[in-house]
Amino acid sequence: MLAGMDARDLQRAIGGVVLESAYLERVLRAAFSALIGSKYAAVIANRLMASALIDDCRRVAEVHSGISASQRAALIASLHHCESVNHARNRVIHDDWAFRPANVKVTLPSGDSSHEVTVTAETVSELDGLASRIGTAADQVAAAVLAALGPASLLIEDQLRQELGHDVPSDRGN
Secondary structure: OOOOOOHHHHHHHHHHHHHHHHHHHHHHHHHHHHHHOOOOHHHHHOOOOHHHHHHHHHHHHHHOOOOOHHHHHHHHHHHHHHHHHHHHHHHHHHOEEEEEOOOEEEEEOOOOOOOOOOOEEEEHHHHHHHHHHHHHHHHHHHHHHHHHHOOOHHHHHHHHHHHHOOOOOOOOOO
């Protein structure tokens, strides 16, 4: 039982985090393809998780000769923001959690072999806020890529999909 938490509110809040996370991954794949400058980058980007996309986009942006210093700084800053919200998203989605009275989600970090447990409590409104921050981070990356590489740059990722008539397979098990 959810101990006083409205299951519909919880589903909606976590669903918002998942939906905005999918949007963030889509923008990151488009950014990766734009930075590489090839429709075939979609083959690689489609296999990467958000954290790898963020890291690879940052690495390419750092050496991209077609981006001015100010555009590079804005893009890298937006990717750092993505990294922060993606970390928070991972904690919500992947850690073990339970619900306590007063509509609070209690998180127990997974993968920690320590016997000391750090507990994080989040309300439904905090989950809504995280979803909003994830969407904003995606918008910031898209804006930074558009400013640095132009309006057609974010369309590169879709070129191969349109030519094939279907999505590029990811072979990620999904």
